Amino acid sequence: MLARRIIPCLDVRAGKVVKGVRFRDHEIVGDIVPLAEFYSQMGADELVFYDITASSDGRSVDRSWIERVARVIDIPFCVAGGISTLDLAAEVLEMGADKISINSPALNDPSLIGDLNKRFGQQCVVVGIDSYQDESSGEYQVYQFTGDVERTRLTAWKTFDWIREVQQLGAGEIVLNCMNQDGVRQGYDTTQLTQARLSCDIPLIASGGAGTMEHFKEVFEKSDVDGALAASVFHKRVLDIQELKKYLSESGVEVRK
Amino acid sequence: MSVIIDTGCANLTSLKFAVERLTNDVVISSDPETISSADRVFLPGVGSAQYAMGVLEERDLIDVIQNLTQPVLGICLGMQMLTSRSSEGDIACLDLVPGEVKGLQSQGLRLPHMGWNTLAECTDHPLLHGINEEMYFYFVHTYGVGVSDTSIAQCEYGSRFSAAIAYKNFLGVQFHPERSSAAGSQLLKNFLEIKI
Numbered sequence: 001m002l003a004r005r006i007i008p009c010l011d012v013r014a015g016k017v018v019k020g021v022r023f024r025d026h027e028i029v030g031d032i033v034p035l036a037e038f039y040s041q042m043g044a045d046e047l048v049f050y051d052i053t054a055s056s057d058g059r060s061v062d063r064s065w066i067e068r069v070a071r072v073i074d075i076p077f078c079v080a081g082g083i084s085t086l087d088l089a090a091e092v093l094e095m096g097a098d099k100i101s102i103n104s105p106a107l108n109d110p111s112l113i114g115d116l117n118k119r120f121g122q123q124c125v126v127v128g129i130d131s132y133q134d135e136s137s138g139e140y141q142v143y144q145f146t147g148d149v150e151r152t153r154l155t156a157w158k159t160f161d162w163i164r165e166v167q168q169l170g171a172g173e174i175v176l177n178c179m180n181q182d183g184v185r186q187g188y189d190t191t192q193l194t195q196a197r198l199s200c201d202i203p204l205i206a207s208g209g210a211g212t213m214e215h216f217k218e219v220f221e222k223s224d225v226d227g228a229l230a231a232s233v234f235h236k237r238v239l240d241i242q243e244l245k246k247y248l249s250e251s252g253v254e255v256r257k
Numbered sequence: 258m259s260v261i262i263d264t265g266c267a268n269l270t271s272l273k274f275a276v277e278r279l280t281n282d283v284v285i286s287s288d289p290e291t292i293s294s295a296d297r298v299f300l301p302g303v304g305s306a307q308y309a310m311g312v313l314e315e316r317d318l319i320d321v322i323q324n325l326t327q328p329v330l331g332i333c334l335g336m337q338m339l340t341s342r343s344s345e346g347d348i349a350c351l352d353l354v355p356g357e358v359k360g361l362q363s364q365g366l367r368l369p370h371m372g373w374n375t376l377a378e379c380t381d382h383p384l385l386h387g388i389n390e391e392m393y394f395y396f397v398h399t400y401g402v403g404v405s406d407t408s409i410a411q412c413e414y415g416s417r418f419s420a421a422i423a424y425k426n427f428l429g430v431q432f433h434p435e436r437s438s439a440a441g442s443q444l445l446k447n448f449l450e451i452k453i
Contacts, residue, residue: 002366002414003373003393040438045373071274076395076436096270098397098436121304123369123397172369203371226372256373256393 003256004220004248005045005227006241007205008234010035011052012081015065018052019183019232029235032065033072039234040073042241045256047073048101048175048229050128051081063095070096078126084112086119093120101175103128104144107155110169117170127171131159131192132179140192143179159192163199174200175229177207183232185211193223205229213239213247220253259449260295262322263287264335265312266303268435272332275435279446289321297449298325302334306358306400307346309334322351329353329427330384330448336422336429337402345400354424356402363415369399370414374432377417382409384421384428386447392440394420394432401431426453 010017010032017029029035036047049069066079079092080101089100100120106113106127116125130146132154133139140159145151157165163174176196178189188209197204203226206219210230219228233239245255261272263285276283276299284291292298300322302309313319322329331339338350343358350358361370373393379385388410401418404411412420412431422429428448434441 001375002370005372067270070271071277074275074278074436074438074442076397076433093268094270096274098268098271119304122399123303123371173371201367202369203367226367257391 001254002226003045003254004225005205006043006216006244006255007046007048007227007229008039008044008241009048009050009207009229009231011050011231012065013052017235019235033068035235036069036077037072039241040075043245043256044075044241046075046227047077049077049079049081050101051079063092066092066095066097080126080128084108086115089116089120089124093124099124099126099173101126101128103130106166107142107144107157110165113166113169113171117172122170122172125171126173126175127166128175128177129159129162129166130177130179133189133192146179160196160199163196167200167202171202173203173205173226175205175207178209181209182207184209185233185238187211187215188219188223188228190219190222193219193225197224203227211238213244216244217248217251217253220248258295259283259297259299260292261285261299261301262292262318263316264300264302264309265316266301266309266334268301268303268433272299272301272435275442275445276449278442279449287316287318289317292318292321293325296327298322298327298329300329300331300335300338302332302338303397304334305345306334306337306343306350307348309338310348310350313338313351319351323353326426328448328451328453331427331429332435333398333431333433336431337400339422339424339427339429340402343400353427354407354422354429356405356407356419356422358400358402361399361401361414361416361418366415369397371397373437374412374414376420377411377413378408379410382421382423383451384423384430384444384447385410387443388440388447394430394434394437394440396432398431402429
């Protein structure tokens, strides 16, 4: 049976792994390669690296670490951050990444999704979506350039419309980051994710809000997501991946042992 | 020496690194002589069958691969290309292992089949030494090879398909051993040690 995936997310800035709360106030967590190796050995099913400053600076990722990561880990990993052209994507994949995730570049030029699909295959193309619920209207809306609080802006897209659009264009997987929950460890936004699931026929990864083992169980059971991504609970050693998987397995959630 | 055939696709590096964790004696090449003289040959592939077969043709590698007598391991699309035909683009493949590639019959389960899954009907073929049905492997695909006499392990995702095949010196795995943690490394080690 296909296992639900546990995915530590490593936000990268200037060659270090950092973590902010609600996308701001970044603190350094550690070096990229040892952390990648650590999570891989602990039983992570996949890793995601986000160069959080890339799109909002108008520059791209420093990619020298990708090859160093690919050398040491033996699980799939995805790289995100300023991958705005086919050539940049090719470079990242050639250095050993398994997937590339695009967020702001897809919003700037949606045809990039189809172009990446044609050149590298659907399985490589992950679309990251930063979604924020407007507290007065209750509407879920897509934001762009969330790596930099000064430049973060609302787009014209409603979240579920964008989810449908990127699938039409050829995305292979969606990471839905629920910004209201990011970094505060109060649980995944299962209301939003459950609704997103109904619009999403490709793998859907939950992001934002994990704080306890129960939160993972809840998002798999309620929202039927394929994977759950988290950062601070792993970086701060609040949760141990092996213990988390044991708990999920005993709770009846299929995970890789 | 082991050779990873340069099929022009993206996952060559991760395969090379995975093999390098087991032996230093591995190169990536599209040179017919280097490939023919290798002890072990890897045929990796991701993307579409049509594109990958086009690359093999362009690089004059179809005959070269068809005449190999040493152990050959096709990985993912590389395994699919060992069969006679793919319905992905309806194209002829290398025709080295009986069978055809068809879209997965996932019975409503989401596609692509992406993530960690277990094996079924795992045989005692030397490629699967030390591997059992409790272990998880990393799969990413939408097409697959049906179950037949050449299947040495199966996988279930809505319906059964071949997770691993073997016919003469041609072996193939649908999953990515280079991205399947310790279980995948065991499979690569088995391949490097296999006698055919």
